[in-house]
Amino acid sequence: MEEQERALTMWPAIIHAKCPRCRRGNMFDTPMYSFKSQVMNKACPHCGLVYEREPGYFYVSMLISYAMFVAEMITLAVAIHVLTGSNNPWVYVIVIIVIGVILAPFNFRYSRVMLLHWLTPGLHYHPELSGDKDA
Ligand SMILES: [Zn+2]
Numbered sequence: 694m695e696e697q698e699r700a701l702t703m704w705p706a707i708i709h710a711k712c713p714r715c716r717r718g719n720m721f722d723t724p725m726y727s728f729k730s731q732v733m734n735k736a737c738p739h740c741g742l743v744y745e746r747e748p749g750y751f752y753v754s755m756l757i758s759y760a761m762f763v764a765e766m767i768t769l770a771v772a773i774h775v776l777t778g779s780n781n782p783w784v785y786v787i788v789i790i791v792i793g794v795i796l797a798p799f800n801f802r803y804s805r806v807m808l809l810h811w812l813t814p815g816l817h818y819h820p821e822l823s824g825d826k827d828a
Pocket residue numbers: 712713714715716717718737738739740741742
């Protein structure tokens with residue numbers, strides 16, 4: 694209840710997928726990698742912020758995760774070319790599919806984190822909400 698529970702600065706809050714308003718509550722109820730699918734909290738367990746601001750709000754995050762996937766794919770293709778110099782298209786296809794599947798939970802999580810932290814108008818960090826509840 695001491696170090697962990699204090700509000701984080703922007704980057705740690707994003708990395709740990711904390712609530713964008715209080716930076717204390719977890720956005721997700723499950724770990725990023727597990728055999729169960731990721732479950733997002735409906736509302737912040739600390740400040741009560743409802744994450745899905747309107748019905749279908751997270752459709753936008755699908756566009757973000759698509760952009761993340763494209764960026765990762767291009768990076769991978771360049772990396773494969775630099776590292777192996779291969780001209781065999783199957784090397785690219787197989788590596789990109791395997792790493793794309795591995796990165797899918799990461800993209801799912803951080804597309805939503807980026808949407809709420811950076812791309813939602815009117816949603817900002819409120820330090821006054823990050824204090825202890827009984828304080
Ligand atoms: Zn919160």
